[in-house]
Every structure is written in structure tokens, then in C-alpha cells.
Amino acid sequence: MTESTRPSPQIDTSVPHSARVWNYWLGGKDHYPADQAAGDAYSSKYPNIVPFAGESRDFLRRTITFLARDAGIRQFI
Numbered sequence: 001m002t003e004s005t006r007p008s009p010q011i012d013t014s015v016p017h018s019a020r021v022w023n024y025w026l027g028g029k030d031h032y033p034a035d036q037a038a039g040d041a042y043s044s045k046y047p048n049i050v051p052f053a054g055e056s057r058d059f060l061r062r063t064i065t066f067l068a069r070d071a072g073i074r075q076f077i
Contacts, residue, residue: 025053 016038020031024039031039043049067073 025050
């Protein structure tokens with residue numbers, strides 16, 4: 001298959017995706033109505049998921065900051 005005949009990848013925005021649902025919970029802008037509906041449905045059953053998502057992101061930020069600044073890690077893969 002050549003580059004010109006290869007089909008371009010399609011994103012089905014009618015199907016929720018976990019990364020976009022987390023983006024919605026974190027207050028981001030890169031999600032679609034299906035992701036918002038799934039996020040709302042999940043958070044109605046587990047209302048602590050939204051603060052958990054924020055705390056999880058804060059922990060990740062603190063951890064990476066420590067590793068890069070204090071532990072001397074210079075490359076993350």
C-alpha cells in the first residue's frame with residue numbers, strides 16, 4: 001500500500017474514550033459530547049472520581065517535578 005492509497009485514520013467522536021473522559025473530568029477542552037456523557041454517567045455512580053482525577057494529576061506533577069529537579073532524572077520515556 002502506498003501513502004496515497006492508505007486510508008486516513010478516523011476518530012469516531014460518538015464513542016467515548018477514556019483519555020478524553022479524563023480530560024473532561026480535569027476541566028480540559030479536548031473532549032466530545034459522548035465523552036462528557038460517559039464521564040457524567042460514571043461520576044453519578046462514583047462522585048469522588050472528579051476530585052480523584054485532579055488529585056491524581058497533582059500527584060503526577062509533584063512526582064515528575066521531584067524526579068527532574070531533585071533526583072537528577074533528565075530523560076523520561
